[in-house]
Amino acid sequence: MAAEGAGGGAGRVEEDGIELAIRVPRQGVGLDELGIEPLMFEHTFWCNECEGLASNKTCPHDQDARLFLSGTKVREMLGNGERPPHEFSRDEVADILIDAYKED
Numbered sequence: 001m002a003a004e005g006a007g008g009g010a011g012r013v014e015e016d017g018i019e020l021a022i023r024v025p026r027q028g029v030g031l032d033e034l035g036i037e038p039l040m041f042e043h044t045f046w047c048n049e050c051e052g053l054a055s056n057k058t059c060p061h062d063q064d065a066r067l068f069l070s071g072t073k074v075r076e077m078l079g080n081g082e083r084p085p086h087e088f089s090r091d092e093v094a095d096i097l098i099d100a101y102k103e104d
C-alpha cells in the first residue's frame with residue numbers, strides 16, 4: 001500500500017489488480033479533538049403508532065404505520081418546491097431548503 005503516513009490524505013492501493021483511490025484518516029485524531037460525538041444508528045423513520053422517530057430496533061409496528069422517505073425522494077420533493085410531510089421536516093426548514101434548490 002502506497003498510502004501516506006501520519007499526516008493523512010489521499011493514497012492508492014491495489015486490490016485484485018484494481019487500483020483504488022483511498023482516503024487515509026490523520027492518525028492521532030481523537031473524538032475530543034474533533035469536538036463532535038458520532039452517533040451510529042440505522043435508518044430512522046416516523047412511526048404513527050410510536051408517535052415519534054423510530055428504527056427497526058425500537059419499533060414493532062407494520063410498514064403501514066411508518067413514514068420513510070429516501071434522500072432521493074426528499075431531494076426530488078424539495079426541487080419541485082414541495083414540502084415533505086410535517087412529521088418529516090418543519091415547514092420553516094423545508095422552505096429554506098426549497099429556496100436553496102431554486103438557487104441551483
Ligand SMILES: [Zn+2]
Nearest residue numbers: 047050059061
Ligand atoms: Zn412504531
